[in-house]
Amino acid sequence: MDHSTNGYSSNDSLHHYDYYNFYSSSESFSEDDCSTDDALRAELFGRISRDVDMEDYVQYVYGVSKADIEYIRSKEWKVEGLPTYTKLLNEGAQKEDLYEPFQSIIADLFDTFTNDGRKLDVHHTSLDETALKGVWNVGNPDQLFFFGSHDEEAPVAWSLAKAFVEFGVTPRRQRTAASDSTIAVSSPGLVPTPTLTTRSSTKRKHSSTDTLDGPMPAAKRPKLVVFTRKEMQAAGYALELLASTCRRWATGVVIIDTQVALHYYDRMGAIYAQPFKFDEEPWKLALFALAIGQCDLVQAGFEPLVAPDTDTLLSQPLFSVKNAILRLPKYNSSKDSAYEGDDDKVIGNKVKGEAAVEKVWSHFKITGEPLYVYGGLTGRGSHVLPGDLVEEAPAQDRAEGVASKGKQVAEASEAPEGAMVVKLSWPMEKRPYLEADTIKDLVEKIPWMSRHLPRIHCAISLKGEFMGLPRRLFHDMTIAYGLEQRYFTLLFSDRYKHLWDVKTLIGFQMAYIDIVECHHTVTKYGKVLHRDISENNLLWTNDKRVVGVLNDWDLATPVDAVGNSTNHRTGTGPFMAYDLLGPEPPVHLYRHDLESLFYVLIWAAVHYNLGSDIPYSGAVNPVLKTWTGDYGEARNAKRAFLGDPEPVLRNIQPVFKSLRALWIRPLCDLFQEAQMNRDKHARARRARQEVIGRDVLTGSQRSALVTTGDDSDDEDNANNLALPEPAVKSAPAHDIDFETLGCLTFESFMAALAHWKPRSIPKEYREYAKRLVKEDK
Incomplete structure (x- = not known):
C-alpha cells in the first residue's frame, strides 16, 4: 500500500495501501470525505x-524549448x-460559470498558436455531468486536457487524459479584503506541512522539502504552510492518472479565481510552479497553453515502453x-545504455537442478x-x-529478414496465455537490495525452498537519466534536501494465485503452512527478513x-x-x-512477521468464502474495519x-x-500471552528508568541495612550503599x-x-544447512 510508509505519526492514514487486488473500487470520493484527503496529506508531507x-517547470516537464519561451515573450x-x-x-x-469562459480563453490561444504555424496535439473539454470512472473514484475534475x-x-x-484542471472561487468578500496575492480558501482539516519555496529567477537555485527519511539541514529549514x-x-x-495505464508522472493545473498553479506528481x-494571475501576467497563461498543447505522450507522463503492437x-x-x-529496454554497454552501472542486469531463468538459461527477450505481451x-x-x-515474455528472433533469422515476432514462453511450455506477470515499481534508491537479486540469492542459498519462492525470468532496473523523469532536471532541489530518490524496475515472473482462490480448506492449510515454513527457512538459513507479510503476498500454485x-x-x-538500510x-x-503501529516503531523483528502471518489468517477466516463463485468480494467486514484505519486506530x-x-471470531x-479450535484459538492464546509479556516487559523497563539514579530505598538495600545491626543510622547507611542493577525487577518479566x-x-x-x-x-x-547456521555464529 508504496508503499512503504515513511515514519509518519500515529495518526497517519493507512488508506493509501491497496489492500485488495482488484482493478476497480466500489468506494467513491465525496466532498465531505476526509479520509482520502488525510491519506494524501500524509503521503505528501515533506x-x-x-x-x-514557471519557465523551468514548462521546460523540464513539458519539453518547452527556449525558442518557444522567446516566442511567447516576444508577443x-x-x-x-x-x-x-x-x-x-x-x-x-x-x-461552474467559469468553465466556458476559460475554455474560450484557451481556445483563442490555441488558435493563435496554430495561425503562427505551431503544431498542437490537444483537446480541451469540461466534464459537466459526465461520469468519469477511475481506479479509486476520487471524483471528477472540472476539466481535462486530452490529445488531438x-x-x-x-x-x-x-x-486518455493529458492533464486535469480544477477550479476554485474565493468568496467575493474575502477576495476584496485580500491585500496580497495569497488566496484564502475555506477548507476544513488543514494541516501544516514542511515545504520550501524558491525565488522566481532563472538563475536561482531550486530547493525542496526534506522527507522523513533523513535529517533536515538546519540552514535550509522550510517554512510551514497548509494544504488547501x-x-x-x-x-x-494525480492518483487516478498515475493508476491508469502505468504512467511515470502526472500533471494538472489548479485555478483559484485568476490565479494559476501548475502541479507535477511522481512517486x-x-x-508546484510559482502561482501567477493570468489577468496580470497573460503571457504566462499563453506559455502554459503552448506547453500543454505541444507536449507529447511521454512528456505527459505516459509509460514510453508501452506500445499498441511490436x-x-x-x-x-x-x-x-x-x-x-x-x-x-535493450542492454548496451555504452553510456547511452538504458542501464546504469554494474548493478543493472537481466536475470535469466533458473530453477532447481538447472543452470541459468540465458535468453534475449523481445517484449512482453x-x-x-x-x-x-x-x-x-x-x-x-x-x-x-498479466502476460507472456516473447523471445527475440535469433540473430541469423534477423539477418535473413525473418520477422522478429519471437516465441511466447507460455506457448513453448504449453502454459495458458498470461502465465507470467510483470511488476513495474519504484523502489527506494538507497535500498541496496533489488527484489530480483534477493530472490535469486535465496534460490541459490536455500535450494530446497525454491518451489516456495517466485520464479524470476527477467529483471531490469533503470536509473538516473534513463528513467526520463522531469524531476531529474530539478536535481538541485531534490539532492540539496536529501529527498528520497527512487529508480524504476521491471520484474518478470511466473503468475500465481491468491489464497482466496484455493478451492478447499485443506488446500488453504497446505499453502499457509508452506509459506510459514518458507518464511522461517529464509530467515534462519537465508538470513533475510521479508517485512511485508500481507494477503496479497501469500500466493499458491499447482505442482x-x-x-x-x-x-x-x-x-x-x-x-x-x-533497521540500518531504512529508518x-x-x-x-x-x-x-x-509494535510497528506505535508512534516510535522498533526495529522490525522476525516475530513481527509471525504476527502479520497470524493477522492474515484471521483476515482470511473472516473474509474468504473458499470454493464459492465469489470467494472474496473485497468488502471489509465491519468487525475488522478499524484494522484499516490510521496507525493509532489500527x-x-x-x-x-x-x-x-471473540467479537472477531x-x-x-x-x-x-473447523479451524477455530484447531488453529485460530491456539494462535490467539499464543499472541495473548505475547501481549501480556509485552506489557510486563514495558512496565519493567519503565520502572528501571524511574528508579535508576533516584534517591529511593529498595528491598535489597533494606536487607543490607538490617545486616549492619544499627537501625539508628538507616538513612546515612542507605546513602552509602551502591544501587543494585537493575534496581527494580519484575520476576515474570526478568x-x-x-x-x-x-x-x-x-x-x-x-x-x-x-x-x-x-x-x-x-x-x-x-x-x-548446518554450515549456514555456523557461518552466522
Missing part, C-alpha cells in the same frame, strides 16, 4: 517543492474573454493496456487488465500486469498439490541489516504487527482484539469454522526478551497450528 520557476498577449471571466467573478459567480485525436465521441477516461482543499483534490486526480512527491510506437494514448505490448494497482500517490507505485509461494520481496532486508516502518496496514483495534478476540466464515517476548518463535507458532511438525531439510542439504 515531499512538496513549491514556487518553482503582446491580450487575453480574449478575460473581461467576461472577471465580470462573472466580480458578480459572485459559481465555479480525442473528439466528442471518444470515451472520457483517465487513461483544492490541492488535495488535485492530488486525488517521489510533488512539484511494429508501432505509442503515438496516441491507449484506453486499456490489455493486448498492448511492453518493450524491454500484456494479456489483460492490471492484476494489482498500487493504492498510493507516492512510494513504490507497483503495477502488476501436483497446492504449493504456497511467498511473494513480493522488495522490502526484504538481510537480518543483520534490519521507517514497513508493512501493509491491516496486517502490521502491534493499533488500538489490534490491542482490543488480542485482549478479547464470531464472524468467521463457515468454511473456516526472563522476557524483547526479540521473542518470551514465546513468539517458529516452534511455538507451529505448535499452535495443531502441533504441525515442520518438514525436515532434505538429506542432501542437511550438512550444508
Whole structure:
C-alpha cells in the first residue's frame, strides 16, 4: 500500500495501501470525505517543492524549448474573454460559470498558436455531468486536457487524459479584503506541512522539502504552510492518472479565481510552479497553453515502453493496456545504455537442478487488465500486469529478414496465455537490495525452498537519466534536501494465485503452512527478513498439490541489516504487527512477521468464502474495519482484539469454522500471552528508568541495612550503599526478551497450528544447512 510508509505519526492514514487486488473500487470520493484527503496529506508531507520557476517547470516537464519561451515573450498577449471571466467573478459567480469562459480563453490561444504555424496535439473539454470512472473514484475534475485525436465521441477516461484542471472561487468578500496575492480558501482539516519555496529567477537555485527519511539541514529549514482543499483534490486526480495505464508522472493545473498553479506528481512527491494571475501576467497563461498543447505522450507522463503492437510506437494514448505490448529496454554497454552501472542486469531463468538459461527477450505481451494497482500517490507505485515474455528472433533469422515476432514462453511450455506477470515499481534508491537479486540469492542459498519462492525470468532496473523523469532536471532541489530518490524496475515472473482462490480448506492449510515454513527457512538459513507479510503476498500454485509461494520481496532486508538500510516502518496496514503501529516503531523483528502471518489468517477466516463463485468480494467486514484505519486506530483495534478476540471470531466464515479450535484459538492464546509479556516487559523497563539514579530505598538495600545491626543510622547507611542493577525487577518479566517476548518463535507458532511438525531439510542439504547456521555464529 508504496508503499512503504515513511515514519509518519500515529495518526497517519493507512488508506493509501491497496489492500485488495482488484482493478476497480466500489468506494467513491465525496466532498465531505476526509479520509482520502488525510491519506494524501500524509503521503505528501515533506515531499512538496513549491514556487518553482514557471519557465523551468514548462521546460523540464513539458519539453518547452527556449525558442518557444522567446516566442511567447516576444508577443503582446491580450487575453480574449478575460473581461467576461472577471465580470462573472466580480458578480459572485459559481465555479461552474467559469468553465466556458476559460475554455474560450484557451481556445483563442490555441488558435493563435496554430495561425503562427505551431503544431498542437490537444483537446480541451469540461466534464459537466459526465461520469468519469477511475481506479479509486476520487471524483471528477472540472476539466481535462486530452490529445488531438480525442473528439466528442471518444470515451472520457483517465487513461486518455493529458492533464486535469480544477477550479476554485474565493468568496467575493474575502477576495476584496485580500491585500496580497495569497488566496484564502475555506477548507476544513488543514494541516501544516514542511515545504520550501524558491525565488522566481532563472538563475536561482531550486530547493525542496526534506522527507522523513533523513535529517533536515538546519540552514535550509522550510517554512510551514497548509494544504488547501483544492490541492488535495488535485492530488486525488494525480492518483487516478498515475493508476491508469502505468504512467511515470502526472500533471494538472489548479485555478483559484485568476490565479494559476501548475502541479507535477511522481512517486517521489510533488512539484508546484510559482502561482501567477493570468489577468496580470497573460503571457504566462499563453506559455502554459503552448506547453500543454505541444507536449507529447511521454512528456505527459505516459509509460514510453508501452506500445499498441511490436511494429508501432505509442503515438496516441491507449484506453486499456490489455493486448498492448511492453518493450524491454535493450542492454548496451555504452553510456547511452538504458542501464546504469554494474548493478543493472537481466536475470535469466533458473530453477532447481538447472543452470541459468540465458535468453534475449523481445517484449512482453500484456494479456489483460492490471492484476494489482498500487493504492498510493507516492512510494513504490507497483503495477502488476498479466502476460507472456516473447523471445527475440535469433540473430541469423534477423539477418535473413525473418520477422522478429519471437516465441511466447507460455506457448513453448504449453502454459495458458498470461502465465507470467510483470511488476513495474519504484523502489527506494538507497535500498541496496533489488527484489530480483534477493530472490535469486535465496534460490541459490536455500535450494530446497525454491518451489516456495517466485520464479524470476527477467529483471531490469533503470536509473538516473534513463528513467526520463522531469524531476531529474530539478536535481538541485531534490539532492540539496536529501529527498528520497527512487529508480524504476521491471520484474518478470511466473503468475500465481491468491489464497482466496484455493478451492478447499485443506488446500488453504497446505499453502499457509508452506509459506510459514518458507518464511522461517529464509530467515534462519537465508538470513533475510521479508517485512511485508500481507494477503496479497501469500500466493499458491499447482505442482501436483497446492504449493504456497511467498511473494513480493522488495522490502526484504538481510537480518543483520534490519533497521540500518531504512529508518521507517514497513508493512501493509491491516496486517502490521502491534509494535510497528506505535508512534516510535522498533526495529522490525522476525516475530513481527509471525504476527502479520497470524493477522492474515484471521483476515482470511473472516473474509474468504473458499470454493464459492465469489470467494472474496473485497468488502471489509465491519468487525475488522478499524484494522484499516490510521496507525493509532489500527493499533488500538489490534490491542482490543488480542485482549478479547471473540467479537472477531464470531464472524468467521463457515468454511473456516473447523479451524477455530484447531488453529485460530491456539494462535490467539499464543499472541495473548505475547501481549501480556509485552506489557510486563514495558512496565519493567519503565520502572528501571524511574528508579535508576533516584534517591529511593529498595528491598535489597533494606536487607543490607538490617545486616549492619544499627537501625539508628538507616538513612546515612542507605546513602552509602551502591544501587543494585537493575534496581527494580519484575520476576515474570526478568526472563522476557524483547526479540521473542518470551514465546513468539517458529516452534511455538507451529505448535499452535495443531502441533504441525515442520518438514525436515532434505538429506542432501542437511550438512550444508548446518554450515549456514555456523557461518552466522
